[in-house]
């Protein structure tokens with residue numbers, strides 16, 4: 459029996475190489491990548507998030523845990539993002555201005571790619587004007603906006619306003635997501651859809667076309 463707790467703790471402690479070894483061991487023992495993600499990696503982000511909120515750990519520890527998470531996630535990439543599904547459409551996605559969190563966005567990308575989407579990753583700290591430039595220049599079906607901070611959520615609204623001002627809003631569907639985002643907020647800012655997690659993001663993206 460694989461011990462997910464040990465993997466979770468190694469990620470939470472920011473032990474990059476131990477987390478990588480355990481992730482590899484889980485995959486080698488035949489456990490599906492999605493199960494490793496859900497049972498081993500994601501709980502680690504909950505643990506460090508809670509400890510950070512309580513003031514038990516500080517930014518350096520948060521950074522180390524984020525690094526261990528990203529390294530382990532890379533090992534899941536071949537399985538999660540396996541191409542082969544029928545072509546679904548073109549999706550551009552980025553984390554909004556002022557926000558550097560990209561783990562959740564990257565998981566969304568892996569899942570979309572694994573389900574036939576051609577994804578352009580715009581990265582982090584993306585300004586509304588940059589989103590507009592991308593929508594203008596490319597033939598995308600959906601634009602995804604990610605935010606993990608309550609104080610960067612308004613940048614989602616700013617991005618949608620900028621799309622409207624540039625006459626681009628009708629050209630693209632906008633999806634929003636990230637831990638503090640809610641369906642009510644999505645509706646309030648005029649997004650086309652909200653998804654709670656990467657699995658839901660894939661299902662909703664499909665339904666938008």
Ligand code: B12
Nearest residue numbers: 507524558559560561562602604607608635636637655656
């Ligand atoms: C790791 C982490 C970091 C890392 C990020 C590393 C990285 N490369 O991403 C670092 C160390 C950089 C960091 C920095 C900060 N962080 Co931080 N961080 C976290 C932590 C622990 C985990 C985030 C995470 O990856 N979660 C796991 C992923 C998988 O979940 P997710 O992002 O929600 O994504 C899922 C869904 O939301 C959805 N989704 C996400 N995006 C999208 C987009 C679309 C289009 C769709 C459809 C769906 C979707 O699908 C994803 C997969 O299922 C959280 C706590 C937590 N529990 O979330 C705090 C947290 C988000 N951070 C917080 C804070 C305060 C900060 C700092 C301000 C700290 C500081 N004093 O400097 C800085 C801000 C830096 C900046 N300007 O962005 C607070 C935010 C509080 C708030 N409500 O605003 C949190 C909640 C911690 C806490 N409890 O206090 N952080």
